[in-house]
Amino acid sequence: PLLKPGKILDVLEVAQRNSIDIEYIETNASWYKDEASTKAVLKELKNHGVHTLLISIDPYHKEYIPFWKVKALIRACSEAKMNVFPWLMDFWDDIDAMDDRNTHSLEEYTRLFGQDYPVKLLKRYGLNLKGRALKTYAPMMKRQSFEQILEESKPCKLLSGVYHFHVDLYGSFIPQSCPGFSIQLKELMHGADPDKYRIFNSLESIGIRGFVELAKKEYEYIPKAEYAGKCDLCYDVRNYLVLELGLDLPDLKPEGHYKYI
Ligand code: SF4
Incomplete structure (x- = not known):
């Protein structure tokens, strides 16, 4: 929702007019470019009644989004007094063991943490096996006639x-x-x-x-x-x-x- 912040602000205005509280907005931090533009967005969100961002932290997102963006967004939130709901801190150390300037495939995590990493990750995350998740895990699943x-x-x-x-x-x-x-x-x-x-x-x-x-x-x-x-x-x-x-x-x-x- 934050790729085009102007659009979400319109939605938030409608929510406010209809007395709908926003508990949090979910984001994967991919939209983070620099500190100044991010703080401007955070300020607008706060002015529109949003006080918490849920920020995705897991190896699945890190296949597409470098970790430095998550770290920088958390830092910006802290300075802008925006609450952070990290989802999930349990994965922080796994992800932080890799170079945070780049994205990393599940194969890289497997090389670092062992062959059973993807299956354990599935359980730790509570992944719903549909869409891309099903495609990733189908080769490891038991076949049925x-x-x-x-x-x-x-x-x-x-x-x-x-x-x-x-x-x-x-x-x-x-x-x-x-x-x-x-x-x-x-x-x-x-x-x-x-x-x-x-x-x-x-x-x-x-x-x-x-x-x-x-x-x-x-x-x-x-x-x-x-x-x-x-x-x-x-x-x-x-x-x-x-x-x-x-x-x-x-x-x-x-x-x-x-x-x-
Ligand atoms: S069979 Fe189809 S509709 Fe049913 S749970 Fe699986 S994906 Fe969903």
Whole structure:
């Protein structure tokens, strides 16, 4: 949200007008350029009622963002009297063992901390194995036959969980556990049409079996012999529909989620 601070300030103004308190803003510090411009942003945030930044600190982010930016942002927050919610300090020493001017791959951490580092990291972080995380870990996961996955199929009820969810810049509801799905929030408030959001509905009401049956029957999806679990199968079908067939399906959005992982 801080790549274009002007935009978030507009959002904060609307929140203030509607008496919505902002507990914190999450950031990965990638936007940090220099002390002066950062302090100017922090001052504006404070003027708009934001007093805490959650700053991501973990090896997954460090594949893309050098650690010096996190350190410099924390320093700027301290001087600007902005609270920092570090997520997670547990990883500080691991990351700090590397050169902070550069990004570092998980392979580099593995070389330094041992072969089992990525698997231990997964547990320490409590990673949700979807999207890029699933792609990273699928080669290390136990394989299951296609038939076994379908036998164990259960409705993916977390898709409709509302105690934690995201809203994207297109005004869409993004379920808490599964990125790459979306439903227009304004439609959802009145009960989304199951005939329009058929994929979402098949997974939420039946589970992976319902989705696979739909994809086989209507889109000629051909399953492989085995997958790294049901979510790997789910992604394989979704990638087939969005990337191979190029379908414009209302519930499989944004396309970028599939294109750029
Ligand atoms: S099978 Fe698909 S919808 Fe269900 S939990 Fe896995 S990724 Fe989410």
